[in-house]
Amino acid sequence: xIKKTFTSVMLAxxxxxxxxxxxxxxxxxxxxxxxxxxxFNKAENQSDALKxxxxxxxxxxxxxxxxxxxxxxxxxxxxxxxDQLLTEIDKTRLLVQAGQxxxxxxxxxxxxxVKDRGHxxxxxx
Numbered sequence: 713x714i715k716k717t718f719t720s721v722m723l724a725x726x727x728x729x730x731x732x733x734x735x736x737x738x739x740x741x742x743x744x745x746x747x748x749x750x751x752f753n754k755a756e757n758q759s760d761a762l763k764x765x766x767x768x769x770x771x772x773x774x775x776x777x778x779x780x781x782x783x784x785x786x787x788x789x790x791x792x793x794x795d796q797l798l799t800e801i802d803k804t805r806l807l808v809q810a811g812q813x814x815x816x817x818x819x820x821x822x823x824x825x826v827k828d829r830g831h832x833x834x835x836x837x
Contacts, residue, residue, distance in 0.1 A: 741775035753817060761808045769801045780834045793830040800826055
């Protein structure tokens, strides 16, 4: 009896720790995206802009590995939103590489729009 109770408690603890770890990692990736989006918008040169975009892409790729669930069947999947986010980051990166930093910053607003759409769908409490 004690062994069963102990096993049940340990399993419950492991599951709760796992979900906290998942939430913490996702939050960390979202913070990295937000911080580097600000850095990108403040960038005054190609190097700083590319560095911020690279950090954003790495965070988005890491976050994409976590499958988010939503009860709204009409809502885009988290994979679809991450794919849109990555596409916008790549488009913006191409503009920066072409030396069009100001145009890239204007295009970069689409990154924020995708991020906001994702928060609207998956950040409901």
